[in-house]
């Protein structure tokens with residue numbers, strides 16, 4: 073390597089491009105960014121997907137999540153054919169959460185480094201996470217798991233056991249869908265009913281339990297990193313300056329690098345590392361969310377950990393040495409390359425604001441985009457929901473309207489730019 077910061081890129085142009093299976097769920101924000109990353113790295117991507125994707129004529133291996141065994145077999149057979157033609161598949165990467173289990177299963181069949189399927193499954197289930205972390209003695213909110221068919225009284229007892237305020241949540245959803253704070257037993261019972269109906273509408277399996285846990289008041293942060301034999305290499309820590317306190321939890325602003333003092337940061341990273349290990353994760357990206365408990369002098373409490381990198385378009389707020397993207401780092405990590413030299417964020421603070429849906433209805437227009445984009449420091453603005461589409465706010469909704477990106481000399485500048493841009497937007501939902 074001439075430039076160690078290019079560890080994420082193809083080391084030798086004379087070598088054939090490594091081939092990577094990228095498993096892309098039908099609905100993902102990340103497809104374009106992974107394709108771009110592969111293009112920059114000279115990686116040959118073979119895409120498997122359960123949806124029709126605009127991939128510029130690139131052939132897609134069809135997979136069905138409802139039939140993981142057959143899908144894994146089809147991908148294995150494709151890899152076999154590729155190998156026979158002199159193109160061995162070097163890694164299997166899930167572009168987004170729904171593909172994680174399949175990616176681990178396929179990697180296992182191909183004899184490639186991978187997370188154990190059980191670990192990926194545990195990370196995809198908030199109740200299993202809590203149970204494993206309790207066994208490992210990790211700091212986390214007190215919790216109770218309420219079975220799917222339990223009567224209201226079970227919710228009442230669970231809430232009373234963890235104390236108020238509490239949080240009632242689905243174990244399998246994301247983007248804060250199906251997460252509600254409850255301040256008394258009546259609110260907890262109502263929240264549980266509402267979340268069960270959200271689960272039914274989302275066609276989740278009928279047997280899914282609910283999680284009832286103590287509400288942790290305090291600042292929230294997220295930690296992204298890449299696991300390898302060397303442990304966890306942190307790629308980004310985001311502060312969440314406008315940490316919501318419920319009853320719904322719109323994820324709004326993320327700003328990096330974190331302004332936490334070094335010691336607090338190290339403690340939080342240590343907690344995330346132990347949390348990943350307790351789930352049995354050993355490879356690939358992780359995204360951990362923690363709150364620093366106001367009632368325990370800022371002790372980090374694990375909220376959750378996913379075996380993927382940060383969701384939505386948020387990774388676009390990050391640029392690493394030599395303009396490497398987070399997706400490039402994820403691919404490089406999957407290929408067993410040393411990402412350490414590139415995992416140096418550019419010095420400039422940056423951030424992203426997710427635009428929550430404020431009311432139910434049909435999205436008619438988002439006005440003031442040019443004015444918002446013209447705010448000094450704003451580096452991008454993307455509305456991800458097409459006009460004419462029906463939208464719902466949390467806890468039923470599962471999408472953000474869009475994303476605004478900013479950079480600045482200080483984190484405070486980034487926050488101000490994002491706030492100013494948001495103030496110039498007028499979202500019309502009728």
Ligand SMILES: Nc1ncnc2c1ncn2[C@@H]1O[C@H](COP(=O)(O)OP(=O)(O)OP(=O)(O)O)[C@@H](O)[C@H]1O
Nearest residue numbers: 213239245246247248249251285286287288321376
């Ligand atoms: N026990 C808790 N105490 C305080 N806040 C909580 C608690 N559990 C969840 N929250 C809040 O709700 C948000 C969403 O919860 P959680 O991360 O468990 O669900 P999620 O659907 O995976 O969210 P996302 O996909 O946005 O990360 C958290 O980021 C946090 O702000």
Ligand SMILES: [Mg+2]
Nearest residue numbers: 247248361376
């Ligand atoms: Mg979360």
